[in-house]
Amino acid sequence: MSINRRDFLKMTVAGIAVGAFPGIAIxxxxxxxxxxxxxxxxxxxxxxxxxxxxIRDWSKNKIEVVLIERNxxxxxxxxxxxxxxxxxxxNDLTRSYDALKKKHGVKLVxxxxxxxxxxxxxxxxxxxxxxxxxxxxxxxxxxxxxQIEGLDAKVADTSIPHAWKAGTQTVxxxxxMESMVDGGVFAISIPKAPYRCPPGPYERACQVAHYLKNNKxxxxxxxxxxxxxITSKKGLFMAAWNELYxxxxxYRPNAAVLxxxxxxxxxxxxxxxxxxxxxxxIPPMKAGAVASMAGVVGADGRWCAVDFITYESKVHKNxxxxxxxxxxxxxxxxxxxTSQAKICAAAVVEMLQGKSPDQNPAIxxxxxxxxxxxxxxxxxxxxxxxxxxxxxxxADGGGVSGKRSAEEGAFANFWLNTILDxxxx
Amino acid sequence: MKKRIIFALTxxxxxxxxxxxxxxxVDKHARNLAGSCAACHGTNGSNKSGxxxxxxxxxxxxxxxxxxxxxxxxPATVMQHHAKGYxxxxxELLADFFAAQKISKKH
Numbered sequence: 001m002s003i004n005r006r007d008f009l010k011m012t013v014a015g016i017a018v019g020a021f022p023g024i025a026i027x028x029x030x031x032x033x034x035x036x037x038x039x040x041x042x043x044x045x046x047x048x049x050x051x052x053x054x055i056r057d058w059s060k061n062k063i064e065v066v067l068i069e070r071n072x073x074x075x076x077x078x079x080x081x082x083x084x085x086x087x088x089x090x091n092d093l094t095r096s097y098d099a100l101k102k103k104h105g106v107k108l109v110x111x112x113x114x115x116x117x118x119x120x121x122x123x124x125x126x127x128x129x130x131x132x133x134x135x136x137x138x139x140x141x142x143x144x145x146x147q148i149e150g151l152d153a154k155v156a157d158t159s160i161p162h163a164w165k166a167g168t169q170t171v172x173x174x175x176x177m178e179s180m181v182d183g184g185v186f187a188i189s190i191p192k193a194p195y196r197c198p199p200g201p202y203e204r205a206c207q208v209a210h211y212l213k214n215n216k217x218x219x220x221x222x223x224x225x226x227x228x229x230i231t232s233k234k235g236l237f238m239a240a241w242n243e244l245y246x247x248x249x250x251y252r253p254n255a256a257v258l259x260x261x262x263x264x265x266x267x268x269x270x271x272x273x274x275x276x277x278x279x280x281x282i283p284p285m286k287a288g289a290v291a292s293m294a295g296v297v298g299a300d301g302r303w304c305a306v307d308f309i310t311y312e313s314k315v316h317k318n319x320x321x322x323x324x325x326x327x328x329x330x331x332x333x334x335x336x337x338t339s340q341a342k343i344c345a346a347a348v349v350e351m352l353q354g355k356s357p358d359q360n361p362a363i364x365x366x367x368x369x370x371x372x373x374x375x376x377x378x379x380x381x382x383x384x385x386x387x388x389x390x391x392x393x394x395a396d397g398g399g400v401s402g403k404r405s406a407e408e409g410a411f412a413n414f415w416l417n418t419i420l421d422x423x424x425x
Numbered sequence: 426m427k428k429r430i431i432f433a434l435t436x437x438x439x440x441x442x443x444x445x446x447x448x449x450x451v452d453k454h455a456r457n458l459a460g461s462c463a464a465c466h467g468t469n470g471s472n473k474s475g476x477x478x479x480x481x482x483x484x485x486x487x488x489x490x491x492x493x494x495x496x497x498x499x500p501a502t503v504m505q506h507h508a509k510g511y512x513x514x515x516x517e518l519l520a521d522f523f524a525a526q527k528i529s530k531k532h
Contacts, residue, residue: 054460335464342460346453358454362515364461364507380503382461382510397495397509401502408502410475411465417474419464 024117028128032107037063037352040123040132042113042290044069045077047323047337048138049100049423054345056104063352066107066130067100068123071167074424078334079370079416080166081200084174085207087373093166095424103425116294118316134348136311136320137296137304138337139288140165141196147284150260159262162282164196176278177208182216184277189257189267191284192226194303196324196332199232199379201225201282203369206237209245210372221249222276224269226256233369233377233400240371240404257281287325294319303327308385308392310357311344320344330383330392331365338423339363361385363392368412376412377401455518458511462519471529480526487520488513 039055041048044067052067076093083090100106115124116135123130143162145152156162161169161176177186186208190201205221212219230237230251241249259268260281267274267281286302296304296313304321305314311326313319322344323337330336340363347357366380381398385391401408459470462479466472470479479487493499494508511519 058456338464339461342463343457346457346460350453358457360454362458362461362511364464364510366465366503366507378503380506382507384510395510398506405502411502414472414474414476415465418467418472418476421472421474422463422468425468 024115024124026117026120026122026129027114027124027126031109031125031128031130032066034131035064037133038131039063039065039134039136039348039352040130041065041067041136041138042116042123043138043140043288043323044071044074044097044108045138045140045323045337046334046419046423047140047341048136049074049097050338050341051136051138051322051345051348052100052106053104053423054342055348056106058345059349059352061105063349064107065105066109066132067097068109068111068113068125068130069097070110070112072110073097075166076334076416076420077164077166077197078367078419079412080163080170081204081207082370082373083166083170084163084177084204085210085370085373086174087370090166090171095420097424099425113290113293116290116319118295118319121318132318133352134318134320135294136322136344136348137290137294137313137325138321138323138341139290139325141285141324141332142288143283144286145283147191148257148260148281150262151281151283155260155262156281156283160260160265160279160281163280164200164282164285173278173280177211178215180216180219180277183218184216185220185222185275186212186278187222187224187267187274187276187280189255189279189281190223190225190227190231191282192256193231194332195282195285197367198331198333199237199367199369202230202232202237203371204280205249206240206245206369206371209241209248213245213248219248219277221245222274223249223251224255224257224267224274225251225253228253233379236377236400236404237369237371240375240377244372244375285324287321291321291325294321296321298327300327308343308390309359309361310347310351311340312347320348328392329394331367331379331381333365333367335367335419336363336365338419339365359385362395366415368408368415370409370412371404372409374406374409375404376408377404378408378412452522455522458515459519459522467529469526469529470523471526473530478528479523480528482520482523484517484520484524487523488516491516491519 082088163169163173324332382395386393494504
């Protein structure tokens with residue numbers, strides 16, 4: 001085989017590329033020809049999809065937006081516990097990305113990112129690459145299966161679902177509950193905070209109890225919480241357990257699950273071996289793998305530090321991080337991801353136009369939990385940028401519902417429909 | 426004479442332009458603040474879900490409602506938690522932003 005001049009040049013270029021950022025070679029060709037300014041967004045969840053729509057709208061469609069997402073459809077994690085309770089199906093929570101494409105001109109690429117080169121501002125996929133002016137990493141969470149002996153991604157997919165990303169595992173967990181004997185134990189293991197959706201596991205206990213009360217009333221819900229106490233809406237959840245599901249929900253604090261016997265469905269804590277009929281282990285979490293590929297994960301190996309004016313990474317310029325992956329005293333929720341996404345979108349548009357971003361952002365989180373098929377409770381806060389601390393700080397006046405109500409249950413349903421229209425419509 | 430008046434007016438408009446520019450910057454801050462409201466009230470304050478529609482809302486009504494949520498004079502399930510987190514100046518900014526929005530039938 002002879003090497004011609006052209007091949008030699010190619011090899012030389014490749015050699016330089018490896019030298020500039022060791023280990024990463026620019027793969028294949030540019031997947032979409034880049035003409036003007038381009039923002040690439042990795043992850044089409046609440047945060048990423050919102051950023052895509054709002055960058056298009058707020059740049060008057062002048063900035064090209066490419067959204068890379070591995071799934072064909074969007075499935076809402078918020079309200080997915082109601083699939084367990086039975087008031088919704090997973091289809092009710094599934095939406096398409098069509099309006100982002102057709103109405104807002106977002107370019108959607110379905111695929112997996114394999115590497116990111118922050119210096120050459122390029123995202124690699126299996127079949128080519130995409131170069132960017134700014135990159136937004138919105139990877140959500142990944143699970144730290146290695147923290148629990150016996151557990152891994154395959155076990156979660158086949159026998160002990162976490163169901164902490166809405167989809168097939170949510171349906172699988174519901175099916176396990178349906179096949180459970182009356183008098184069985186449904187055990188939920190909660191990791192130490194911070195994790196996605198602080199009130200979510202306690203809402204899940206309510207939804208499971210709601211199903212069991214109506215279908216298998218001799219059964220129990222056992223909560224094994226790694227935290228020293230209920231981390232969110234404590235009084236409201238305890239009232240719901242005591243009043244709606246008396247004698248059905250048992251709560252154990254400081255009960256981190258360290259090991260799992262998969263075949264025997266036994267969860268082992270420091271003190272106990274707990275035998276369950278349905279075992280739902282929610283593992284500890286960290287920023288999704290794309291954050292590691294971008295090299296923007298902090299020293300803790302879990303979350304990404306950002307500047308809260310722009311959501312630009314503290315590690316790499318021109319890479320922004322939004323949503324659950326961000327290291328902050330902000331709840332990891334769908335609404336919070338959209339609130340961050342809008343501040344990030346506004347800043348990205350301003351910066352690409354050579355202007356200064358909004359220096360005084362204030363954002364909101366409203367989080368509803370369904371404690372039965374009709375009643376809900378909420379927690380709501382405004383968070384403001386604090387210049388001295390360079391952090392987002394909870395403003396005065398936030399808090400939780402006075403009591404659970406069907407009125408709030410109706411609002412929770414409105415909230416879901418409206419936020420999905422805001423993100424994807 | 427007429428021409429001179431027109432010229433003077435043109436100058437006045439031209440001189441006023443930087444003020445309009447500054448106004449546009451303020452509007453972006455208001456727009457960003459309003460962004461968080463969209464989760465419940467819809468993109469730019471329009472929704473078809475049954476939540477109160479803020480697009481096109483009378484400014485005085487908006488400010489009064491938020492001040493009453495803040496003081497507790499107007500009972501609410503969730504809005505008191507939001508209203509207490511904002512300043513009266515921000516109520517004005519948000520009110521101006523939403524008053525200027527058209528109701529979208531699509532949302």
